[in-house]
Amino acid sequence: MTTAHAEPAAPAPVDLAAIRTRVDGELDQFLRDKAAATEPALPDELTDIARDFLFAGGKRIRPLLCVLGWHAAGGRMPVPQPIVRAAASVELFHAAVLIHDDIIDNSDTRRDHPTVHRALAARHRDRRDPGRFGAHAAIVLGDLAMVWSAELLHTARLTATQLTEALTVLDGMRADVMYGQYLDLITTARPSRDLDRAMQIIRYKTVAYTCERPLELGAVLAGARPGVREALIAYARPIGEAFQLQDDLLGVYGDPARTGKSDLEDLREGKHTALVALALEHAKPAQAAQLLTLLGNPELDSGQADTCREILTATARPRVEAMIRTRWAQANRALDDAPFPAAVGQALRHVADVVVSRNT
Amino acid sequence: MTTAHAEPAAPAPVDLAAIRTRVDGELDQFLRDKAAATEPALPDELTDIARDFLFAGGKRIRPLLCVLGWHAAGGRMPVPQPIVRAAASVELFHAAVLIHDDIIDNSDTRRDHPTVHRALAARHRDRRDPGRFGAHAAIVLGDLAMVWSAELLHTARLTATQLTEALTVLDGMRADVMYGQYLDLITTARPSRDLDRAMQIIRYKTVAYTCERPLELGAVLAGARPGVREALIAYARPIGEAFQLQDDLLGVYGDPARTGKSDLEDLREGKHTALVALALEHAKPAQAAQLLTLLGNPELDSGQADTCREILTATARPRVEAMIRTRWAQANRALDDAPFPAAVGQALRHVADVVVSRNT
Numbered sequence: 001m002t003t004a005h006a007e008p009a010a011p012a013p014v015d016l017a018a019i020r021t022r023v024d025g026e027l028d029q030f031l032r033d034k035a036a037a038t039e040p041a042l043p044d045e046l047t048d049i050a051r052d053f054l055f056a057g058g059k060r061i062r063p064l065l066c067v068l069g070w071h072a073a074g075g076r077m078p079v080p081q082p083i084v085r086a087a088a089s090v091e092l093f094h095a096a097v098l099i100h101d102d103i104i105d106n107s108d109t110r111r112d113h114p115t116v117h118r119a120l121a122a123r124h125r126d127r128r129d130p131g132r133f134g135a136h137a138a139i140v141l142g143d144l145a146m147v148w149s150a151e152l153l154h155t156a157r158l159t160a161t162q163l164t165e166a167l168t169v170l171d172g173m174r175a176d177v178m179y180g181q182y183l184d185l186i187t188t189a190r191p192s193r194d195l196d197r198a199m200q201i202i203r204y205k206t207v208a209y210t211c212e213r214p215l216e217l218g219a220v221l222a223g224a225r226p227g228v229r230e231a232l233i234a235y236a237r238p239i240g241e242a243f244q245l246q247d248d249l250l251g252v253y254g255d256p257a258r259t260g261k262s263d264l265e266d267l268r269e270g271k272h273t274a275l276v277a278l279a280l281e282h283a284k285p286a287q288a289a290q291l292l293t294l295l296g297n298p299e300l301d302s303g304q305a306d307t308c309r310e311i312l313t314a315t316a317r318p319r320v321e322a323m324i325r326t327r328w329a330q331a332n333r334a335l336d337d338a339p340f341p342a343a344v345g346q347a348l349r350h351v352a353d354v355v356v357s358r359n360t
Numbered sequence: 361m362t363t364a365h366a367e368p369a370a371p372a373p374v375d376l377a378a379i380r381t382r383v384d385g386e387l388d389q390f391l392r393d394k395a396a397a398t399e400p401a402l403p404d405e406l407t408d409i410a411r412d413f414l415f416a417g418g419k420r421i422r423p424l425l426c427v428l429g430w431h432a433a434g435g436r437m438p439v440p441q442p443i444v445r446a447a448a449s450v451e452l453f454h455a456a457v458l459i460h461d462d463i464i465d466n467s468d469t470r471r472d473h474p475t476v477h478r479a480l481a482a483r484h485r486d487r488r489d490p491g492r493f494g495a496h497a498a499i500v501l502g503d504l505a506m507v508w509s510a511e512l513l514h515t516a517r518l519t520a521t522q523l524t525e526a527l528t529v530l531d532g533m534r535a536d537v538m539y540g541q542y543l544d545l546i547t548t549a550r551p552s553r554d555l556d557r558a559m560q561i562i563r564y565k566t567v568a569y570t571c572e573r574p575l576e577l578g579a580v581l582a583g584a585r586p587g588v589r590e591a592l593i594a595y596a597r598p599i600g601e602a603f604q605l606q607d608d609l610l611g612v613y614g615d616p617a618r619t620g621k622s623d624l625e626d627l628r629e630g631k632h633t634a635l636v637a638l639a640l641e642h643a644k645p646a647q648a649a650q651l652l653t654l655l656g657n658p659e660l661d662s663g664q665a666d667t668c669r670e671i672l673t674a675t676a677r678p679r680v681e682a683m684i685r686t687r688w689a690q691a692n693r694a695l696d697d698a699p700f701p702a703a704v705g706q707a708l709r710h711v712a713d714v715v716v717s718r719n720t
Contacts, residue, residue: 042539043546100503104496128549128656136464139499140541143460146506147534154527160520167514174507179402181500186403189488296488 014347023063026088057111062214063087069218072340073228085156092149099142112260165220173213180205187272189296195277207240231338238330243355248273258360270296278316287311328356374707383423386448417471422574423447429578432700433588445516449509456505472620525580533573540565547632549656555637567600591698598690603715608633618720630656638676647671688716
């Protein structure tokens with residue numbers, strides 16, 4: 001930790017693990033306070049299940065990028081508590097998105113644990129229809145997480161200017177992910193050659209929501225001077241695309257023991273991804289027909305999934321891997337000329353490396 | 361309309377219809393702007409369906425109470441546009457709550473129109489499972505309405521102080537309704553004699569969410585002096601309880617042609633209401649057993665529903681009607697000593713009358 005007065009000769013590297021610990025500390029304390037409040041007296045299961053879900057894992061990429069955006073715009077260490085709390089509020093919003101997303105995708109596991117609707121169904125297994133109860137309770141708990149994420153921000157003791165600027169960025173971020181979710185939903189079970197549509201979904205759901213807006217949030221909280229936001233966006237766009245393209249590969253080829261989620265779900269749902277669009281574009285007619293028959297079959301077995309994987313590998317996987325490499329290189333080039341402190345550039349390069357090499 | 365300088369000799373009555381028109385105008389313009397935005401280019405159906413839902417009806421009680429709270433705390437006519445917009449944002453939040461509530465309650469109609477999940481299912485009737493698609497799309501559209509409601513507030517051009525105070529009230533309001541929804545959910549299909557539990561659900565879902573918090577929101581926006589909020593709460597508590605007790609009666613005895621919703625749903629879902637709790641408390645054992653057999657039966661037919669109604673009428677309906685009258689009188693007494701302008705007191709008495717006599 002540096003003191004408030006001394007500028008270190010060489011920049012200390014940004015300690016991402018320490019930021020994560022502080023973000024998790026904020027989330028933990030917030031949920032403890034909610035559980036301890038006597039009025040309104042909440043059923044314990046709401047805070048228990050929210051906690052289990054939040055602390056089962058997760059990359060915390062959005063709060064980390066928020067803090068890096070803040071550093072990039074000149075925010076100095078140690079990171080003030082209001083900034084950590086604003087970053088934590090983004091993670092709690094994300095939990096809300098995932099809780100609803102898992103209902104929509106009918107997912108059983110996330111982060112190697114039962115999804116929230118499954119956990120709620122298990123707690124209420126004596127109901128007439130526990131599955132339906134779990135889904136409905138998870139709609140409410142997701143809504144509550146969304147409401148709480150706003151409260152976490154509003155109580156962060158930001159200045160009036162910081163709050164106003166943050167709300168503008170967050171209004172955009174929250175709408176972006178919903179647009180992305182909706183586009184995803186209407187194309188699911190309708191895979192096609194339409195690569196542009198697949199990239200459009202990525203732009204809302206991942207580029208804007210996961211990378212651009214969290215970086216921008218941190219930057220406005222630090223009162224970024226002109227040029228900083230633009231430089232962050234020049235990095236965020238390619239790395240956000242790379243992130244989602246890698247995610248799509250992991251959804252099909254990932255090891256469930258590492259990713260914590262099924263490797264059949266995307267295929268069974270018939271997700272319209274860049275991988276699938278490219279496969280349909282480049283497959284021979286017979287392969288394309290076979291793929292279209294298999295994708296979106298909710299009963300797809302592991303043998304049929306392997307057939308899908310073979311076709312996808314033969315037609316599209318190397319293309320997607322090349323897209324990821326190209327975008328990784330673009331993101332790195334964007335950092336070459338960015339007006340950020342050296343330590344921030346290093347940290348963002350590290351994030352880019354992790355994005356393209358991760359297997360979880 | 362009064363001028364900014366002249367105090368009228370006798371207070372002009374508060375024109376509730378005019379407030380409603382302005383609130384609806386804000387909502388309409390906001391959705392038009394969203395539909396017209398080229399980036400992000402939304403599927404038209406999202407704004408179309410949100411608009412259809414918002415303008416199919418609705419009592420607008422929350423925005424009206426917000427504006428009345430503002431008047432009560434000394435806010436002068438004409439109501440400034442930022443206050444109207446803040447009131448409208450509460451209505452848009454409420455739309456989000458209803459969209460999700462209708463999924464949870466499996467409701468087909470609301471405001472005499474198809475519910476949002478049914479409307480989305482109808483638009484996508486060529487899907488493999490339109491019902492499932494409609495529910496999932498409505499989860500996302502409900503989330504989006506929630507996100508938009510926050511944006512509507514944040515862009516209302518409130519002062520920094522107004523915004524901070526408003527967010528504190530709204531954080532409470534939004535959590536209150538979610539707690540109430542959750543308590544409602546876990547008691548549904550589990551009707552019992554527990555009147556306290558039924559009244560607890562009412563306190564979160566209706567008293568706080570529908571009456572107290574909207575009035576408080578308006579009051580803090582006007583910079584209420586001490587005493588005003590307390591007086592508003594003294595009115596809001598009994599009238600909120602009366603509102604929900606009347607709603608529970610309408611859910612069972614209402615004319616679907618007037619209420620715009622089914623008169624079988626609450627019985628089929630087995631809602632745990634004060635009406636049902638009192639019936640089980642005061643019924644003879646055979647009646648109670650029969651009621652417990654019928655309530656929560658998803659296949660309940662109209663003959664069985666009539667049997668439920670007979671038992672409820674014989675054991676509980678007059679008690680609930682008496683509770684409503686008592687609370688109406690309490691609310692009126694609370695207004696006798698309230699430090700509000702006379703016109704506001706008149707308007708709040710009018711609201712109380714409407715609450716207890718309404719049949720929609």
